[in-house]
Amino acid sequence: MRMGEGVEWGLHCCVTLGWLDDAAPVSIRRLAARFDLPQEYLKKRLQPLARAGILTSAPGVRGGWSLARPPEKITVMEVVTALEGPLEAFRCTEIRQRGAGGRDAGREFDGPCGISALMRRAELAWRRELAGTTIADLMERAPEGAARTRRNYARLND
C-alpha cells in the first residue's frame, strides 16, 4: 500500500506556492526547477489539484500556478484526496457473507463486519491527522523555508 510520488510533489508545491504568493502565478518551468522535477510530469501531477479547487493555473506567457485559496483554508487531507482519490485504503467486499460459512447467519450480518469497522477506525485516525493540518501549518513549521524559497526564486529565469 503506497501513495504515489505525486503526494510529496503536490504538498511541496502547495507550500512553495504559499511562500511565493507575492510572485504568483509561478510558471511550471520555475516550479519544476525549484525541485529539479520533470516539467511535463509535474504538470500532470498538479492538474488534479486544479480540478479540486486547490490550485489555479493561468494560461499564457505570464501565466502559471498559484493557490486557489488562502493556505489556512487548504488541508493536507484535501491535497492527498485530490491526488490519491477519495476511496478508503481497505475495501470490504463482505466475504463473511459468502460461501458455505456464511449460511444461516440470521440477523448476524445486519451489523457491520468487525474487520471492516476496525479498518475504518484506523483510517479515520489517519485522516484526522491530515485533516487537522493545513498548508499554512506546514509553511509555519519550516520557518526558514519562506526566505530561502523567495531568495532562490528570484535567481530563476523563465
Place this chain on the structure above:
Amino acid sequence: MRMGEGVEWGLHCCVTLGWLDDAAPVSIRRLAARFDLPQEYLKKRLQPLARAGILTSAPGVRGGWSLARPPEKITVMEVVTALEGPLEAFRCTEIRQRGAGGRDAGREFDGPCGISALMRRAELAWRRELAGTTIADLMERAPEGAARTRRNYARLND
C-alpha cells in the same frame, strides 16, 4: 492508495481458523469453500502469513492451515504488514533539498521535513489502531460467528 484483497481474505481466514481451532488443520479446500474464494489464489494469499509465523500449513491429505500462535498473540497490524509489506504508505524522497530552491539551506535540512513528519504521524495513528487489536479481539466482536462457523464447517466435505 489501496490495500489488496488479500488483507480482507487473510484477516477473515485468521478469525475463522481461530474459531475452528478444535478442527485444525483446516484444508485449503474447506477454507476456500467457507468464503467461496478461488482455492489456489487463496493459498497464495495465505503463504506470506505462514512466512511471517502467523499461520502454519501442514502438507498431506490430513494437512491444512492453522494459527501458528494463540489468537490473542496475533495483532491485525502483523497480518496487514505480512500481506502488504512493512513500508510506509508515504515515501519521502527529500525533494525539498533538490533543485534550485534547495540551495543555501544552511542547517535547515538537518531537521526532518514537516511534510514527512506529518505523514509519519498520521501513519502511526493508523498503525496504533491495528496494533492494538488482535485476532482474539475480532473473534470476540462477532460472538455468533464461532457457532455459525463450526456448524457450517461440519457440513463441508473435503
